[in-house]
Amino acid sequence: MKRLNLVEVTNLTKDFPLSRGLIEVLSRKRKFMRVLDNVSFSVLKGETLGIVGESGSGKTTLARILLGLIKPNSGKVTFMGEDLFKLRKLNKLEVQAVFQDPDSSLDPMLQVKDIVSEPLLNEKMSKEEVKKSVIEMLNRVGLSEEIMNRYPFELSGGQKQRVAIARALIKKPKFIVLDEPTSALDVSIQAQLLNLLIKLQEEFGLTYLFISHNVNVVNYVSDRVAVIYAGQLVEIGAVDDLINNPLHPYTKLLSACVPHPNPENRITVKDFGEVPSLINPPSGCRFHPRCPYAMEICKKISPKLEKISETHWVACHLFNKR
Amino acid sequence: MQKAHPTVSVDKLEVTYNTIYGQVKALNGVSLSILRGEVYGLVGESGCGKSTLGLSISGLLPTPPARITSGNIFFKDFSINHLSDDDLRKIRGTGIFMIFQSPLNSLNPVFKVGDQVAEAIQVRVQRGNESLNLQEIYNYGPTEKQGFKSAWDVMPKKAKRSPRSWKSDEIMSEVVEVLKSVRISDPERVANSYPHELSGGMRQRIMIAMALSLRPEFLIADEPTSALDVTTQAQILNLMKNLVEQYSTSILFITHDLAVAANVSNRVGVMYAGSLVEEASVYDLFRDPLHPYTTALLKSFPQGNKRTNKLFSIKGEVPDLTSLPLGCPFAPRCDQAKPECYSTKPQLLEVKENHKVACFLYK
Amino acid sequence: MSMFVLIGVTTLTFLISRVVVPNPARAWIGPKPNPDLLKALMKKYHFDEPIYMQYFYYVLGLFTGDWGIDPYSSIPILTEIGMYLPVTIELTVLSLIFSMIIGIPLGVLSATHRGKAWDNLVRLSYLISTSIPIFVVALVILLVLGYWLKIFPTSGQLSLNVARPPTITGLIMVDALLTGNINAFFDNLYHMLLPSLTLALSSFGIITRLVRSSMIEVLEMEYIKTAKVKGLDRNKVFYKHSLRNALIPTVTMLALLTAWFLGGSLFIENIFSLPGMGRYTTQALLMFNIPAIMGTTFLFTLIIVAMNFIADVLYALLDPRITLE
């Protein structure tokens, strides 16, 4: 059975201007750094697509583009077949987000009930109806309604994150972008939250884009996983493909660096290489300075995503079948 | 076999913070000891008192609001918790060093990182490049409270050069060497950068470089990798191991990540709400966890995929440290709790060889 | 930003001078004007042209060195300022130095002994210093140190038996140093000590308070813990690692302090009989000498704007995170 593409991203590229010194301003030489480079993938309806990558690899930038918060320099994003940047504002509520830091995403001056009901502001609903749906949503995310009149600073980290999820869900969106939703939380609270997200996904038929640099977490919640390196998509596939059969040398390195709660299975990697600069990125394959298999061609030509199987794609010259 | 002397040991330590909400009992009678060349992993949830323990040992607790209400801290058999800040200075650095939780704020923003590392090297050189001989520094027995000789007084003659001559090329070249050894690819440039010009991972490696420069006998690493991604984390764990191998440093490795603890530790202690609830060798702890809290933590660690593995989540929440329950602090969340668990606090007892647990299920 | 301040101030001074004295030429000439002379004067100084052109000439004058003429002495304002300014510069710079010498260590002492006796003493002292009016401080100091104990001279710039060094910059201390006249240097310093100390005593509280609060903040920072745990000695932790960070906000006070000192010089220079801008301004005020008043106002604005700029530069020098735009 072929599933529908809910979101489609094609050839997305995003440059950020570098902060400029006096000399560059005067000489009018603006420097840019390419944070996302020609990224294409799609998110299937009802699935969780995990995105992993090092810090600074462009994960949050990707999330902000998908939420329509910033515009890409080139490339296209479609949501249910429509161009995301032409969607009317109301329809944008079909896409919601939960961010890493609940402290900065929740307005500290508002009570929980006002935070959660914020997306309903434009709806013609009576106060009673709003209150009812807020209570229902809070219960759904495992919070009691007593907390309605509290302010964010009176809540624990896990509670705050639940409030953020309740706000994201109250308009029954189709697509939720989760950017490091559990990175600030302890394992036990993280477990509660992951279970909650999985349960809500089944209940509401939600589609998730789950971003994290914690590979264990991404592997746990995702159906498919995409690996980003320095702004380039290097591998994407079903989660089993990526766990059992990582192909791209960077994915291999990443997997080998993941710690397991088992002292008999320790990390043995000795060679890590340096994180690349985005200002002067390596030519060709951006991973080549760190890659043990690098060839001459890797320095010159940037590899394209190649299909390995129905579910598995990789961008590396080692798998170029020409 | 004769029992080895621990580098650091903590004996029934109690620390409280005075806050407007009441007395926060951050440490509630914690005892542990860490041997030479050993990595002791301390795991536990946020707010259970891990950093408080680290700060107590390094003598950096903010007082007020914090206060050590009882207990003792020993560094190589010498009690150090009553020492003045000036006296502590003499054992900090080459004796005890600490890497703090947030790499973003642990370097001084107005000095070049190279100079900050150079300071660490200077401290070591000033103290004669040798590991501290406490017997010489302390002119008293372990329990007396008396005056101190300074490190300067007991330093070998050859090290007593004027401070000027240390800030030579020698030190700068050692800075570059040590930055290389923490795998910074462009050490000259990085040495000349200010902290805000470096990423979190780089800054944390600078902190490790300081540790490598000081060659401390005891290192407290407070969540040194929590803010970093997996490759950088793996790299830093590797560097920690080098420190142990090269200089027999003992490390108290604080983390809330069980997997990280499994990777670096020789021994692991599990903390809950200000108490140590289980302690064992890393293999025993992960193979055969005894305390219900430890088992629950392990079961809530995400492994595999949601289709094959159900994540366990501990019900309820961490207790309020201002009003701890009378008995076992874990009792309100424990599914095996017995009546006595609510009335008496279980003591940390050795129930198997080198495996201690504080729970009434094991007697 | 500073451009706007300058435009605002020139407009204001221009308007005030025209409102108070609609036709300055007439005021200069006296009660029985000679009509031809009046006309000639009005033409020379463009008083016959429309008001916006007058403003234009006024601003043009300000920036080309023509600040008008003192009607009483018939000397150009700028020349007069050139004679009076050096003393005030000396006074202000010395006061700045003294208020820092007093203010910064007290702030550090207070922060490092937070809540203890030293801290309370310092806080009391700066409370007193900022609440007693400056002329009271001046008179008390003058009375005690000058007249009773007779350790310090009570007026003037130099002792009678010390010759004034040849004028190079106008600043006696600098000129004395340039000509190798150490004697005059110390004599001048000796004379300036009481007035500048008075200014410093009535203002060090501003610095102390700021240093204390930013030092307390800095001492809680993680990097101070790092410095301590490295085993650095007390002085390095407090004076190298903490102080530099704590001083960054203090730099922003530079312009404010300068303004404070310029205001204070009105009292101080009169009390200590120093021929500086403060004396010049008071005389101009008493004699309703509008061009002189406007000239000093513009000058003081220029100085404050310049100090703001210097503060910005210092800020960027102290804090590598800031770059000058």
Ligand SMILES: Nc1ncnc2c1ncn2[C@@H]1O[C@H](COP(=O)(O)OP(=O)(O)OP(=O)(O)O)[C@@H](O)[C@H]1O
């Ligand atoms: N608004 C912006 N202006 C300029 N540069 C930016 C901006 N936002 C992000 N960047 C830069 O773009 C790069 C990618 O940032 P992004 O936040 O997308 O990374 P990330 O993968 O989410 O990293 P992390 O895991 O640390 O959150 C970084 O180098 C960042 O400094």
Ligand SMILES: Nc1ncnc2c1ncn2[C@@H]1O[C@H](COP(=O)(O)OP(=O)(O)OP(=O)(O)O)[C@@H](O)[C@H]1O
């Ligand atoms: N300066 C302080 N004032 C008041 N209470 C404090 C202070 N520092 C810590 N606490 C409290 O003491 C308890 C223990 O804090 P500590 O920082 O040691 O926890 P932790 O285990 O290191 O947590 P985390 O994993 O979040 O770093 C917490 O409940 C905290 O709220």
Ligand code: SF4
């Ligand atoms: S393309 Fe070349 S350099 Fe890049 S990952 Fe593949 S083999 Fe390595």
Ligand code: SF4
């Ligand atoms: S002592 Fe009782 S409550 Fe505490 S962990 Fe053991 S069984 Fe559970």
Ligand SMILES: [Mg+2]
């Ligand atoms: Mg991000």
Ligand SMILES: [Mg+2]
């Ligand atoms: Mg902590």
